[in-house]
Amino acid sequence: MNALFKTLNDPTRRAILELLREQPRTAGEIAEHFQFSKPTISHHLDLLRQAELVTSDKQGQFVTYTLNMTVMDELLSWLLQFKPSNDTSANL
């Protein structure tokens, strides 16, 4: 929970997740979308991977990053505990 919030607490990392929502992309493609240096983006990708919000797959020189939403269900559960009057078994 702590690690998840910590990882999501950065606008660049959240923007990366939103990018990957569309489709998997290589580190370079992701970096192109931002003004930060490649090492900076690489670092953000590393943190996202550590938090298991993305997975990475190396093919030759390219590393493709893919969104992994399973961990976010944790966050969803945490959120829903504050909405006790609702059906928490709703199709999420």
Add this chain to the structure above:
Amino acid sequence: MNALFKTLNDPTRRAILELLREQPRTAGEIAEHFQFSKPTISHHLDLLRQAELVTSDKQGQFVTYTLNMTVMDELLSWLLQFKPSNDTSANL
């Protein structure tokens, strides 16, 4: 969104929210649940109030804090954008 994540990115503040989930409490009551000094808790409460995650009401010398979940719906919406296959109109 940024402010919301920033505010939630602290285990003490999240624990305060969980405390207030049960019932409103005064600053002193909240502080009793933690090992931190009262000024530290007061500061956390201030940040929670700024993020509109809680409201405060002063009655005499006591300041009572109450959970305000309306802002969290923003977070919920953000989360659900990553779950496109689901019914986002579910009863939340």
Add this chain to the structure above:
DNA sequence: TAGGTATTTAGACAAATATCTAATTATTTC
């Protein structure tokens, strides 16, 4: 009004974090 209680404000400080440049590793291609 004096003393006590509840809470916040002010100011300092250590730890965490986001960023950068330079260097390194790994891979492809000529």
Add this chain to the structure above:
DNA sequence: GAAATAATTAGATATTTGTCTAAATACCTA
């Protein structure tokens, strides 16, 4: 094998943040 490309690692630095103690403010009560 040398050069080029993709990506990461290493190390430095400025900013942000969570915490503390001390002081201030506000309120209550005798």
